[in-house]
Amino acid sequence: MRQLINVPETVVEEALRGVAAAHPDLTVDVENRIVLRGDAPVAGKVGLISGGGSGHEPLHGGFVGFGMLDAACPGEVFTSPVPDQMVRAAAAVDSGAGVLFIVKNYTGDVLNFQMAQEMAEDEGVQVASVLVADDVAVEDSTHTAGRRGTGATLFVEKIAGAAAQAGEPLERVEALARRVSESSRSFGVALSACSTPAKGGPTFDLPAGELELGIGIHGEPGRERRAMMTSGEIADFAVQTVLDDLRPEGPVLALVSGLGATPLLELYGFAGEVHRVLAERRVPVARTLVGNYVTSLDMAGASVTLCRADEEMLRLWDAPVATPGLRWGA
Amino acid sequence: MRQLINVPETVVEEALRGVAAAHPDLTVDVENRIVLRGDAPVAGKVGLISGGGSGHEPLHGGFVGFGMLDAACPGEVFTSPVPDQMVRAAAAVDSGAGVLFIVKNYTGDVLNFQMAQEMAEDEGVQVASVLVADDVAVEDSTHTAGRRGTGATLFVEKIAGAAAQAGEPLERVEALARRVSESSRSFGVALSACSTPAKGGPTFDLPAGELELGIGIHGEPGRERRAMMTSGEIADFAVQTVLDDLRPEGPVLALVSGLGATPLLELYGFAGEVHRVLAERRVPVARTLVGNYVTSLDMAGASVTLCRADEEMLRLWDAPVATPGLRWGA
Numbered sequence: 001m002r003q004l005i006n007v008p009e010t011v012v013e014e015a016l017r018g019v020a021a022a023h024p025d026l027t028v029d030v031e032n033r034i035v036l037r038g039d040a041p042v043a044g045k046v047g048l049i050s051g052g053g054s055g056h057e058p059l060h061g062g063f064v065g066f067g068m069l070d071a072a073c074p075g076e077v078f079t080s081p082v083p084d085q086m087v088r089a090a091a092a093v094d095s096g097a098g099v100l101f102i103v104k105n106y107t108g109d110v111l112n113f114q115m116a117q118e119m120a121e122d123e124g125v126q127v128a129s130v131l132v133a134d135d136v137a138v139e140d141s142t143h144t145a146g147r148r149g150t151g152a153t154l155f156v157e158k159i160a161g162a163a164a165q166a167g168e169p170l171e172r173v174e175a176l177a178r179r180v181s182e183s184s185r186s187f188g189v190a191l192s193a194c195s196t197p198a199k200g201g202p203t204f205d206l207p208a209g210e211l212e213l214g215i216g217i218h219g220e221p222g223r224e225r226r227a228m229m230t231s232g233e234i235a236d237f238a239v240q241t242v243l244d245d246l247r248p249e250g251p252v253l254a255l256v257s258g259l260g261a262t263p264l265l266e267l268y269g270f271a272g273e274v275h276r277v278l279a280e281r282r283v284p285v286a287r288t289l290v291g292n293y294v295t296s297l298d299m300a301g302a303s304v305t306l307c308r309a310d311e312e313m314l315r316l317w318d319a320p321v322a323t324p325g326l327r328w329g330a
Numbered sequence: 331m332r333q334l335i336n337v338p339e340t341v342v343e344e345a346l347r348g349v350a351a352a353h354p355d356l357t358v359d360v361e362n363r364i365v366l367r368g369d370a371p372v373a374g375k376v377g378l379i380s381g382g383g384s385g386h387e388p389l390h391g392g393f394v395g396f397g398m399l400d401a402a403c404p405g406e407v408f409t410s411p412v413p414d415q416m417v418r419a420a421a422a423v424d425s426g427a428g429v430l431f432i433v434k435n436y437t438g439d440v441l442n443f444q445m446a447q448e449m450a451e452d453e454g455v456q457v458a459s460v461l462v463a464d465d466v467a468v469e470d471s472t473h474t475a476g477r478r479g480t481g482a483t484l485f486v487e488k489i490a491g492a493a494a495q496a497g498e499p500l501e502r503v504e505a506l507a508r509r510v511s512e513s514s515r516s517f518g519v520a521l522s523a524c525s526t527p528a529k530g531g532p533t534f535d536l537p538a539g540e541l542e543l544g545i546g547i548h549g550e551p552g553r554e555r556r557a558m559m560t561s562g563e564i565a566d567f568a569v570q571t572v573l574d575d576l577r578p579e580g581p582v583l584a585l586v587s588g589l590g591a592t593p594l595l596e597l598y599g600f601a602g603e604v605h606r607v608l609a610e611r612r613v614p615v616a617r618t619l620v621g622n623y624v625t626s627l628d629m630a631g632a633s634v635t636l637c638r639a640d641e642e643m644l645r646l647w648d649a650p651v652a653t654p655g656l657r658w659g660a
Contacts, residue, residue, distance in 0.1 A: 004564065005599060006562050011599060014599035015602070021615075022619070054595055057595050197596075208332070260591065261590065263387065265341060265407070265627070268345040268348030268387070269344035269345045271352050272347035275351040290352045292622065297593045302334060330658075
């Protein structure tokens with residue numbers, strides 16, 4: 001037990017109180033568990049809403065703000081939010097231009113966002129939805145039919161968020177979000193298990209000296225376990241696996257995300273190895289983001305996400321963003 | 331062993347290659363271990379230089395850029411950089427307006443920066459220096475005479491960096507940096523030991539179910555060990571200890587920094603508790619920064635840094651900054 005918490009039951013609520021205290025420009029509805037842009041609804045703007053189980057911060061609550069999400073709905077740790085959260089968020093951010101749900105592909109999330117979509121539409125909100133399913137490690141998994149949604153969610157939220165901020169209509173924001181989602185692939189590697197507040201210790205058993213290739217962000221099993229590999233070997237395996245599926249013919253946008261407990265010192269070394277492999281494969285890297293962005297509590301390890309980036313995506317990637325977790329140009 | 335590395339001997343060099351790959355706007359001298367603003371030297375601008383042992387990232391290399399540091403000199407993990415690094419950095423960033431060394435109070439750092447100052451002055455660079463010694467946990471420590479330098483370094487680098495960016499002369503930038511340093515206090519708590527690449531495992535023994543109050547960012551002993559406390563109890567102890575020494579009479583600037591492996595979910599909950607204690611003590615919080623900013627590799631735990639902030643400091647805090655680790659308004 002090395003958790004910095006009071007009691008497991010109130011972890012999400014207490015984190016939201018902290019978000020409210022640290023970010024007065026956001027509106028935090030602690031009781032209903034919604035993080036909102038302080039200026040929502042923004043007139044004429046499509047509202048972007050995402051959410052999912054807690055434990056992956058800064059995803060999603062840390063990506064609420066100018067140029068990215070209008071609202072995030074956190075569930076309990078590693079547990080889907082309930083439809084009522086998304087319905088309330090939709091009502092709060094809709095300015096009449098409609099809302100887009102960005103949904104990671106986990107069975108509970110998919111079902112609850114679908115139900116929320118029907119409920120919000122019944123209340124007169126126009127809702128579109130895009131699924132993120134970028135993890136090439138496995139087909140189907142503990143909580144998923146098909147591929148799991150991981151790092152590409154950040155790309156979708158940033159790029160679609162910039163388009164919505166620029167005043168693009170729902171139909172175009174949705175098409176763009178889908179294009180980014182379909183153009184992205186991820187692969188993650190765990191060097192340790194994560195510990196949930198409820199359990200107070202590792203949620204699965206990963207012996208010292210072993211790693212798990214293709215881990216999910218809730219500790220779902222990956223492809224295989226192996227004896228510890230070097231940073232370079234891991235980059236070879238992860239990037240190769242992503243490229244074999246992605247088959248980029250032009251520049252990529254790269255995210256090298258820590259899973260939570262891997263120091264930035266190591267993460268940058270790994271990012272250097274990822275660049276080495278991409279250079280060997282003659283894949284130009286247009287932009288690189290390195291840090292703890294799509295995490296799994298205190299899991300040690302990292303994931304690589306690549307997106308086949310066209311000029312429009314790169315322009316929107318570079319557009320100003322001002323959220324707690326991602327901020328530039330604003 | 332759960333490090334994402336190749337071999338311990340090249341960890342710093344490889345991280346610098348990753349920084350170079352991910353941040354084309356920086357100039358990274360991998361061989362001499364210096365991270366520089368890509369546009370250095372900036373005409374007429376005082377150059378800010380910091381450095382120290384690696385393992386505390388994003389401090390310091392992640393704070394190089396517009397509005398903050400002009401150069402950072404990373405040493406080996408938890409080991410001071412050598413004077414030659416700072417001398418080269420000074421030559422590279424000095425535009426004739428002089429340079430300011432920002433030095434955390436560890437014996438090796440202090441000696442090596444002093445030697446570098448003499449050498450750089452011999453080469454005709456005007457050098458001023460400010461010491462950061464904000465950690466109220468202990469007087470003297472494993473690597474320190476007097477108090478250790480920790481989280482306040484970020485405040486000094488950001489606020490003095492904004493003044494330098496605005497064209498203030500060396501004498502004023504130095505005085506401001508000293509004022510911020512002397513107006514800041516920190517206290518850190520470890521819930522686990524950290525693991526260095528060289529050792530491949532915990533560098534000290536902290537039994538499960540215990541925590542160390544007043545830990546140093548290299549795992550130096552703190553004040554005392556206790557049985558595990560709640561987030562609220564830890565906030566009570568840490569904030570109280572800082573306030574007893576700081577005695578603010580107006581608003582404070584607050585940093586709640588993770589030490590590396592504590593999830594953001596928990597860190598925000600802790601930030602909420604820190605705000606609660608400050609409200610109980612009737613200390614207004616002007617700004618709050620929450621995240622992994624001054625770390626100790628993969629140590630679990632957090633530190634609290636408070637600064638008695640006057641209007642000039644807050645104005646400079648809010649000024650645009652564009653670095654890999656801290657970025658807003660630019």
